[in-house]
Amino acid sequence: MNIIERYKAGDRNFRGSDFSGSKLSGCDLSWSNLSRADLRCTNLSSSDFRGCDLSSSDFRGCDLSGTDLRYSDLRGSDLRGAKRNGETISHFSRWDGLYLYEVELQECESGAVLVTMGCHTRTIEDWRGNFWNNRVEFPDNQSPKSKQRLAAFEFAVNYGINMGWIKEETSKTSA
Numbered sequence: 501m502n503i504i505e506r507y508k509a510g511d512r513n514f515r516g517s518d519f520s521g522s523k524l525s526g527c528d529l530s531w532s533n534l535s536r537a538d539l540r541c542t543n544l545s546s547s548d549f550r551g552c553d554l555s556s557s558d559f560r561g562c563d564l565s566g567t568d569l570r571y572s573d574l575r576g577s578d579l580r581g582a583k584r585n586g587e588t589i590s591h592f593s594r595w596d597g598l599y600l601y602e603v604e605l606q607e608c609e610s611g612a613v614l615v616t617m618g619c620h621t622r623t624i625e626d627w628r629g630n631f632w633n634n635r636v637e638f639p640d641n642q643s644p645k646s647k648q649r650l651a652a653f654e655f656a657v658n659y660g661i662n663m664g665w666i667k668e669e670t671s672k673t674s675a
Contacts, residue, residue, distance in 0.1 A: 515535050516536045520538045520558075527544075529548060529552060531550070531552065534557055539559050544563060555573045556575070556577060562583070564579075570602065588609040599617075599649045602618070603653070605660050613665055615656050615657070
């Protein structure tokens with residue numbers, strides 16, 4: 501087993517590397533190239549993967565608890581079975597450019613569906629119950645950036661409905 505705990509390796513090329521079964525918790529691998537890396541069953545908890553190229557990497561069975569994936573490229577990556585936000589991932593999608601921050605939709609093996617917008621991760625019901633939780637940055641005032649945030653949320657929910665991850669009645673709870 502490879503142990504690289506609390507290691508700073510930022511801006512390195514690990515393309516195609518086999519880290520399967522390694523313990524990489526607490527590592528700073530920000531802005532590194534890990535495309536096509538084998539990260540199966542790796543402990544990546546509390547690691548920094550900001551800005552990494554993680555495209556086509558295999559994360560099955562990983563522990564991603566507390567891992568910073570902001571600005572990273574996850575296109576084509578397999579996150580099924582990875583642990584994140586206290587849940588095991590069944591399906592995962594992420595979008596950049598819908599509004600100021602990244603938007604993520606995570607279907608969990610428990611049946612829960614989590615939406616992440618910026619640094620806030622919640623169920624659809626919790627979002628609907630208190631969508632305007634950031635009144636300083638995104639007040640409910642029909643401004644373009646507030647409309648854009650709401651549209652990004654609705655996009656993620658509609659994607660989940662179309663993919664069969666979300667039942668339509670769940671998505672229609674009042675805001």
